[in-house]
Amino acid sequence: MIQLGNSTRGALSRERDVREAYAAHSGELYGFAVRSLGDAGLAEEAVQETFVRAWRAGDRFDPKIGSLRTWLFAILRNVVIDLGRARAVRPGVAEGGIEPSVEPLEEALLSWQVEEAMRRIGEDHRRVIVETYYRGRPYAEVAEELGVPEGTIKSRVYYGLRALRVVLEEMGYED
Amino acid sequence: MKIRNDCREWRELLGVYALGQLKGDERTGLEAHLEGCAQCRAELALLAPVAQMLPHADPERFEAAAPQPPPELGARIAATIAGERQKVERQHRRRVFGGFALGGATAALAAAVLAIFVLGGGGGGQPEQHVKFTAVPKGVNIYATLEPHAYGTEIRMYVHGVASGTLCTVSLRGPHGVSYPAGTFRYRWGDDSEAVLSSALDLSRTRAISVRAGNRTFVAPVGRASIAANTNEEEPT
Numbered sequence: 496m497i498q499l500g501n502s503t504r505g506a507l508s509r510e511r512d513v514r515e516a517y518a519a520h521s522g523e524l525y526g527f528a529v530r531s532l533g534d535a536g537l538a539e540e541a542v543q544e545t546f547v548r549a550w551r552a553g554d555r556f557d558p559k560i561g562s563l564r565t566w567l568f569a570i571l572r573n574v575v576i577d578l579g580r581a582r583a584v585r586p587g588v589a590e591g592g593i594e595p596s597v598e599p600l601e602e603a604l605l606s607w608q609v610e611e612a613m614r615r616i617g618e619d620h621r622r623v624i625v626e627t628y629y630r631g632r633p634y635a636e637v638a639e640e641l642g643v644p645e646g647t648i649k650s651r652v653y654y655g656l657r658a659l660r661v662v663l664e665e666m667g668y669e670d
Numbered sequence: 671m672k673i674r675n676d677c678r679e680w681r682e683l684l685g686v687y688a689l690g691q692l693k694g695d696e697r698t699g700l701e702a703h704l705e706g707c708a709q710c711r712a713e714l715a716l717l718a719p720v721a722q723m724l725p726h727a728d729p730e731r732f733e734a735a736a737p738q739p740p741p742e743l744g745a746r747i748a749a750t751i752a753g754e755r756q757k758v759e760r761q762h763r764r765r766v767f768g769g770f771a772l773g774g775a776t777a778a779l780a781a782a783v784l785a786i787f788v789l790g791g792g793g794g795g796q797p798e799q800h801v802k803f804t805a806v807p808k809g810v811n812i813y814a815t816l817e818p819h820a821y822g823t824e825i826r827m828y829v830h831g832v833a834s835g836t837l838c839t840v841s842l843r844g845p846h847g848v849s850y851p852a853g854t855f856r857y858r859w860g861d862d863s864e865a866v867l868s869s870a871l872d873l874s875r876t877r878a879i880s881v882r883a884g885n886r887t888f889v890a891p892v893g894r895a896s897i898a899a900n901t902n903e904e905e906p907t
Contacts, residue, residue: 510748510751510752510755513747513748513751514744514748517744517747517748518744521739521743521744522736522738522739525737525738525739525743526736526737529737530731535737538737538739539739539740539743542739542743542747543743543746543747543750546747546751547747547750547751547754550751550754551754602726605723605726606726606727606728606731608723609723609724609726609727609732610727610728610731610732611732611736613727613729613732614732614736621732624724625729625733627686627689627691628689628691628724629724629729630729634686634691646682649682649683649685649686650682650685652685652686652689653681653682653683653684653685653686653717654682654685655685656685656688656689656717656720656721657685657716657717659720660716660717660720663720663723670719
């Protein structure tokens, strides 16, 4: 048996664990970082710093307390705050064509969660919620456009909200 | 108004109701149904918080493709962590083996005495042991950290200064000189990482550790009971 590194440290302390965590969660973390920092370069920096901090503190991660995903997001939240502060004293560094978020961080996190959940539900469900709720179009009009009964549109809204609930719970949402 | 006797049909209106968009008779009928249906009230209680979260999302954002991290970011993070780990390991070695950085005769004497030293912190209440090979050519450094486990002994080897690509074969020696293989690795120039190997021999019964690097074998004693000088054994021809 030969391997490099110290195999006796806790979860996420091994580089292999970090690679697995990166494969599982980097997309979401990056998405939130872009959403809250508004800059692709800063978002990369934030994700990198998140995994480095997670590796340094790997011994302290306890899956009994919370999921790895929740823990990584808690670290990212702090990183984003730090980068936001740094940017505040270095104005004009945010570039990259993405509108920076001006909302408080908790609001940005909530918005990102709902947007990410909307991405993950089925196209049929997402479409009826977008058309009827976000665009305010009459149910009859949407039903006609899609060639289905109005009752089907209403039931799709119901199943769409249920699907959203499931996805949000998978992302750590609790009442 | 459509007659709805089926609970499921009422339930399928709960989404529109939770969004505040159910009007007229349908709204009145559903509210009457909710009065008498605990199941539908419970379902509404699950949907209402989700409906209240919708205003926080911007459809322009979620209808666009989700931003993806650049493909090289994972490798960059892995390299950063590997670099930091090696830095920590070097600091650890300097701290642990720093006592050997003495000069001349003092160093030789100190090495003979300090070749074996024991630090706390190993598993199962047993200490791990740090061993420095002292009988090595100038410019060569070999360190080993031995940690007891249920299966035997974990050996973390650090070799520096031998020719790049040298095959290193590690064994533990038990009582009566019986040798227990621990594994092999190749030293690569510029690679400061440790090779982690294992042997079935219990640390408590380990008397010495040997490293055959190329055609030379270096031996260092292990354990308090077996204080002996490091030896540099030429490979028999």
